[in-house]
Amino acid sequence: MKLYKLLQDIKYEVINGGVDIDISNISYDSRKIKEDSIFVCINGANVNGHDYIKEAIKKGALAIIIEEEIQVNNENITVIKVDNSKVALASIANLFYNKxxxxxxxxxxxxxxxxxxxxxxxxxxxxxxxxxxxxxxxxxxxxxxxxxxxxxxxxxxxxxxxxxxxxxxxxxxxxxxxxxxxxxxxxxxxxxxxxxxxxxxxxxxxxxxxxxxxxxxxxxxxxxxxxxxxxxxxxxxxxxxxxxxxxxxxxxxxxxxxxxxxxxxxxxxxxxxxxxxxxxxxxxxxxxxxxxxxxxxxxxxxxxxxxxxxxxxxxxxxxxxxxxxxxxxxxLKYVPGRLEMVTNSLNKNIIVDYAHTPDALERLLMMARETTDGRLVTVFGCGGDRDKSKRKIMGMAAGILSDYCIITSDNPRTEDPEKIIEDVEEGMEKINSSYEKIADRRKAIEKGLKLLKEEDLLIIAGKGHENYQIIGDEKIHFDDREIVKEILG
CATH class of the missing domain: 3.40.1190.10 (Mur-like, catalytic domain)
Incomplete structure (x- = not known):
């Protein structure tokens, strides 16, 4: 498709080259550039696409979309400046795939x-x-x-x-x-x-x-x-x-x-x-x-x-x-990891759910409170490198609505799991709830299962469908549902 046709719905300035050229591919990742590509420089949270222009040209980019003041010293490369490269990417992609x-x-x-x-x-x-x-x-x-x-x-x-x-x-x-x-x-x-x-x-x-x-x-x-x-x-x-x-x-x-x-x-x-x-x-x-x-x-x-x-x-x-x-x-069917009952030969009542916000956890536990005749035991944690202010609130919600809580790790990422647990514990302490702390999520689930009596309900919250844990920069396999079935044999 001609470049000028891809640009027809946005305001732009031609800094170098011309727009009457054929484009066969679009990319905002320099590693995925192919011959006759247009490379859109996206300024992200961790990476700035403008830093990879030379790499994109080496791999075959014919045109570069920029939003910063960048000098490209190559007369064979078309350089287009826009106010917002993310808006430009959306418009170009829409036209490239024919609306x-x-x-x-x-x-x-x-x-x-x-x-x-x-x-x-x-x-x-x-x-x-x-x-x-x-x-x-x-x-x-x-x-x-x-x-x-x-x-x-x-x-x-x-x-x-x-x-x-x-x-x-x-x-x-x-x-x-x-x-x-x-x-x-x-x-x-x-x-x-x-x-x-x-x-x-x-x-x-x-x-x-x-x-x-x-x-x-x-x-x-x-x-x-x-x-x-x-x-x-x-x-x-x-x-x-x-x-x-x-x-x-x-x-x-x-x-x-x-x-x-x-x-x-x-x-x-x-x-x-x-x-x-x-x-x-x-x-x-x-x-x-x-x-x-x-x-x-x-x-x-x-x-x-x-x-x-x-x-x-x-x-x-x-x-x-x-x-x-x-x-x-x-x-209507159960959605994986959303109010998902974990079936087991011991007939224990276990629900795995993705609830990872204060409101979602509160709604989940209120539902559980209404439907169980026994005790409500909750295993949950909070993610690292995310909004810290919700941890205390989630601790309070879980403490108020559960008979017993086990605070554990979710996806700690680059934060100290123990520190995240302490932030959650602060909410627990405010309402004098019954709880314990087990940072190892598998051991926390195992303890929750051991506590269950015939009419009790165990809620394992926070990860739902996820089949991994992110600890530091490492992503390891971990599925709450699999862990439950392994422990119960």
Whole structure:
């Protein structure tokens, strides 16, 4: 594709060379440069792409996109200066892959907690009616149980170049819908610019990622950007920032909730150990004929109700028939590492969950408190090199809602695991809870299992689906679910 065509949607200045050249590849990683490439210099948290221009040219880059004042002493290389190279990357990638998001139904889900579960619930409902659906998120990039060829680099939302490539790959394989997690970081770093979202979903907002955004106000404002990028916004009306999102959104709004009079409201909720049963009331809609009928989702907890309502709203936003959406609720499956019951021959009650924020841990333990007749034992920790202010809060939440806690390591990264545990312990001490500290996560899980009696419930929180631990700079294999099964034999 001609370079001038790739640049048509952005403001730019030609510093050197010309734009009437053929480009066959785009990269922001100098190690992945191929012949006839354009190299986009991204200024990241740890690496500045401008430092790798010479390497990119050696490997075959014909054009360089810069945002800093850089002198390139090579008359054969085109140099283009832009105000923001991340915005430029998103625009160039979108055009390079021929605006793929306009060819599919695209759903983006944002919020502190629940994103992974909601995108998989939406996928389950769509696939119940043979609507071919791909997912992009924390658990990977997948279409019809097959992983995409594009490598997963970022934890959740891909960089703009990989994202547009994924859209094109999924379309070429026959996908009609793509459902993806949209993180605050992705919104802040322009990864989802030029994405044509049919539906945006907001789950909730609570403390997280302050290490990146600095304040809750900044974090909130990043989340709200999605609702200026989509056609229909599906909003959790029970959340404290819902009204502000609705006020500032530029899209049509469909609300859901339990406590407030939302467009889609769950009523008469009954919580059981292995499921949740509820009715749905529709506000000012022509679906009142469904009101009064019991709906059952075979996954426990209040959070399941919210996630199911979010998925219902998204599917309605895509134009599905309400009767089809409701009928498909029985198809909702456990998402790996989310409220996942670990089956075992000893019939011990064990749940592994990804809850790693104060709000997620509190919701998880409140659900557990409601569904267990015995004691609630919680094994959890906090990640290193992340927001330290939430550790004390999580300690308090776990201490208040659990009968006994074992504080352990999560992903300590480059921090001292014992120091992280002490930060959590500070919250425990404030409410005089019963706990102990075992830094070795395997030993902590083993102790939790030994404490379990017949009707007790063990919650192992923080890592969920993750099959690794990051200690220092080393990533070692570690899966809470595998550890439980090994210990129980």
């Amino acid at each position: 793929p998001s306009k060819e599919i139904n695209l759903v983006g889900v944002t919020g502190t907690n629940g994103k992974t579960t909601v995108i998989h619930y939406i996928k389950d409902i769509l696939e119940a009616y043979n609507k071919r659906t791909a997912v992009i998120g924390t658990l990977g990039y997948e279409f019809e149980n097959k992983e995409a060829s594009i490598q997963k680099i970022n934890p959740t939302t891909p960089e703009a170049l990989e994202l547009q490539g994924l859209f094109r790959e999924f379309i070429d394989k026959g996908a009609e819908n793509v459902v993806m997690e949209v993180t605050s970081s992705a919104l802040a770093k322009y990864r989802v610019e030029n994405c044509d979202f049919n539906v945006g979903v907001f789950t909730n907002l609570s403390q997280d990622h302050l290490d990146e955004h600095g304040t809750m106000e900044n974090y909130k404002n990043e989340k709200m950007k999605l609702f200026r990028k989509c056609s229909i916004g599906v909003i959790n009306l029970d959340d404290k920032i819902a009204e502000e999102i609705i006020e500032k959104a530029t899209c049509k709004i469909l609300t859901y909730g339990i406590n407030k009079e939302a467009d889609i409201k769950a009523t008469d909720i009954r919580y059981k150990n292995d499921c949740v049963i509820f009715k749905i009331k529709f506000k000012e809609m022509n679906w009142s004929w469904w009101s009064g009928k019991d709906l059952k989702v075979n996954i426990p907890g209040k959070v399941t109700v919210y996630n199911a309502l979010a998925a219902i709203g998204a599917c309605l936003g895509l134009g599905m028939d309400i009767s089809d959406v409701i009928s498909a609720l029985s198809n």
